[in-house]
Amino acid sequence: MRTTQQHPVLRAVVTGALALTLGGCATFSSDGGLDAVSSMTTERIGQDIRLPRGTSTHAEAQAELDALLKQTLTADHAVRVALLNNRGLRASLAELGVAEADLVQAGRMANPSFSFGRMGGSGETEIERSVMFDLVGLVTIPLRRDIEGRRFDGAKLVAATEAVRTASDTRKAWFNAVAAAQSARYAEQVREAAQASAELAARMARVGNLSALDQAREQVFSAEATAQLARARHNATAARERLARLMGVWGAQTAFRLPDRLPDLPDTPREPGNIEALAMQQRLDVQLAKLRTQATARALGLSQATGFVNVLEAGYVNASKTGQPRENGYEVELALPLFDWGGARVAKAEALYMQSVHRTADTAISARSQVREAYSAYRTSYDVAKHYRDEIVPLRKKISEETLLRYNGMLMSVFELLADARAQINGVNAAIEAQRDYWLADTDLQAAINGTGGGGAVGVASGMAGGASTDAAAPAH
Template sequence: MTTKLSIPTLRAVAAGAMLVALSGCATISKDGGLDAVSSLTAERTGQDVRLPKTNADGAAIQDELNQLLKQPLSADSAVRIALLNNRGLRASLAELGVAEADLVQAGRMANPGFSFSRMSGGGETEIERSVMFDLVGLVTIPIRRDIESRRFESAKLVAATEAVRLAADTRKAYFNAVAAVQSAHYAAQVREAAGASAELAQRMAKVGNLSALDQAREQAFSSEASTQLARARHSATAAREQLARLMGVWGENTAFQLPDKLPELPAVPREAGNIESLAMQQRLDVRLAKLGTESTARALGLTKATGVINVLDAGYVNSSKSGAPRENGYEIELALPIFDWGGARVAKAEALYMQSVHRTADTAINARSQVREAYSAYRTTYDVARQHRDELVPLRKKISEESLLRYNGMLMSVFELLADARAQIAGVNAAIDAQREFWIAETDLQAAISGSGGSSISMASTAAPAEGAAEH
């Protein structure tokens, strides 16, 4: 037996189609939330982020990368390359599309369900057709959209946090790489001085002007200097590779040029000012925690709204039997709250909300502490680096010059002269370390104020090694 849909049936189907069309108005945005992430990142790092979606986008980014890699790198250009080229960051930015898809899906009504049954027997045939719609899903669309909207905002903050963290890590890797190159150069000078000392000691020992003990000491120092040079060169290679990984370069692009020395210290250090207030306004982890608390509060409201009526479907039913007129009507399906009134779910949501509130407060307290610690490291490393630059290095240089005068006047031995030269080079290395620590501390301070980081500087001694090993 064949049947045809009646006018009421067509009206019901049309009404359902209209609801689906209305609920499907939300669409994926053109930028996918990337513009907001780029703006947040630019405010904190001075560099925007881009995610190539077409071949033209990829070609434009590659052209910019090629131009940056042709010139000696600065800290800013290294950060720029990382934000454009780091594949891990691109993967994080792709999560924005997932979050936005969930937001669009939350604004759409679930597809209606259609059922058809046919029963025959005793010369009769019964056909039943029904179309069911999720009314609760329709009513709660605004609430679900609001929740997913907040989750989308959270995804933007998470992506921006990853970008800011990558920028900070790249800046620190850059300063480590440049400092390692400087240290390797000075280690080569130490090795050269030690080699000259060992050669002179060998010549003097041959003519009987130097004891075997003194000659062994000079040869041991020369061997140790060679070992330190090898380690310094490896450290320079490792630091360079760390920078290359963060910038996402490989192949011929790893032949980027680094400057010969670190940037000079600023004339005056930054004052503390209102860094705690700035951190509360700009910290991305604080903003993310606040947004999470708001989302949890909205989810609590949704749980209360659907705590009792958790399934409610309504639809059109059409039934016909052979030899009988068609029967029309409707059907409502309601889950009765006999065993579960939703109290446990509401209590759980309230506990989750209070948990979120306390975590937000904890995040803010930690952020304030981190920014204070970061400023202490910043100011301390600045003072230490300035002392090395203005006092210790000039004093070492003066000692070396006075030693040279005494040597020319035959008032000291050549070994004492070489020992002073080695001490001067060690002092310069200590100054390089102090300068490197300042720039890393400055990066950490910026991250503590604007991003989600804190101080990573441990105030280890950067004093020159003792000279006892060089004394005879």
């Protein structure tokens, strides 16, 4: 529809709307959303997130990293190194920039279109010019900005989830590395004792004081101890490399030092209390699922708002002919809903919303179950580790002391003493594993309360609306 009459009122309205839109354009934030991510991370793991920007901040981060790696690494130090240096985490944080760019783009009006036409004949020339503006895009800017704002919030939750998961994985890798190194050192002591026993057995066999059967038993134990040491050393190397990967270190940085043994058990275990309610408040995947549902609901509103008419453009037009004054007017372009009344798009948005609602409920149910299971593992591992510490290890020590007394009193042979020492091997290894399992279960419990319960990846924030996006208002030419 077009008119070539003067229409100053329309020009004033279009000019005012354009000025208002341009004046309210979204801009990029100074921190790129990182401050919110750092705050969420600090609440859950007690450490913040920093992304080096520029030479000065990079130098500060590098100085902190070097200082940490010069010390004997604690679990907290290892987590700090990972948060500073893990490149995979930095890649996840880059998603914040993508989501913020979409938010800024949603707050900007689509560029106007300009058309120019020239017709000539019979000594006359006619020139027509027009500038068209997308009015549907203009009036739906608040809705689109709201949807993309929720997606940006979702990207922050995803980034915080990745940071918490990285911290949890690093902490578990640290406990595994310390325990594996502790087991390897013990395996080396066992191998040395087994070699001494085999050598003694060979000497006694040569002078006829030991049977071939007993000598073979000592030799096979020495051979098995050597194989077990090789496996223990590889396990220690593999666990250390896993920790190095999570911390993002390489080259000379891989020479970091670990403590000789695992931390002691706490005096008392944590009581369950209200861990389910706490998980509902703290878990990032639950918060993200709720945000996805809200974003899908807003996308449904946008689809309903543009379901009947989603192409409406208006603009200024002028035309001039040879020998005649210029004519000015306006043009309105409206898509007629003859074939597509928008019902399919609205139905799709409604189905996506119900899908998001059910997924949110499923996430909450799974989270409650995971935190209960994690506490059961935590309490069981604490009780088992405490049982080894207070019962089994003291009894093993008492047996060893009594055996040594009998050996000193010539009531048993050296091989009976060595046989008792071999019997202690499994007990010592089991005690180390029980202590390690407790700390792993403690880390898993914290992840079940604060993070995602050790589940799969949350997914990128770009899919937060479950497929219903701001593109619901895109023209359907």
